[in-house]
Amino acid sequence: MPHQAIFTSADVVQVNTPAATGDMGILANHVPTVEPLRPGVVEVIEATGGPSKKWFVSGGFATVHPGSKLTINVIEAAPLADFSPEAVRMNLTEAKKVAAGSGSVEDKAEAQIEADVYEALQYALSKK
Numbered sequence: 001m002p003h004q005a006i007f008t009s010a011d012v013v014q015v016n017t018p019a020a021t022g023d024m025g026i027l028a029n030h031v032p033t034v035e036p037l038r039p040g041v042v043e044v045i046e047a048t049g050g051p052s053k054k055w056f057v058s059g060g061f062a063t064v065h066p067g068s069k070l071t072i073n074v075i076e077a078a079p080l081a082d083f084s085p086e087a088v089r090m091n092l093t094e095a096k097k098v099a100a101g102s103g104s105v106e107d108k109a110e111a112q113i114e115a116d117v118y119e120a121l122q123y124a125l126s127k128k
Contacts, residue, residue, distance in 0.1 A: 006055065006077060011047040015070055017062045018042070018120075028068045035062045039120035041080060041127075042072060054080040056124055058117055085125045092118035 015026045018040025037060045044053045060074030095118055098111035 007044055012044055013047050014045045016043040019062065026064060026070055030064045032066050033064045037062055037074065039117045041124045056080050056083065056121055080124060083121060083125060088118055088122050088125060092122060
């Protein structure tokens, strides 16, 4: 979903983010902060009730502003339900193979980053 807002101006009870320092739950009147995000799930729990909405993000930043406003900026985001556990498993296996192989340093580093993201995605899918 490049260059678009996924969730805008909604009343929510809580937003859970995969902060680099650990999972972070953000409620109303949270202290202002800027947190880097690691690959993981952003979960939005709406005030209207119903099931929470979950997106897998590859990383980014969460900024809590004064007045109970939250901005989350990420490079990639997709609904968690859009991912196939089997496809994730196969892609993780391939990424690990390339990372451990005899390719260039750059190829191995890129494959390791890919493997890290797939591991986070696989973990998120196991918690669905």
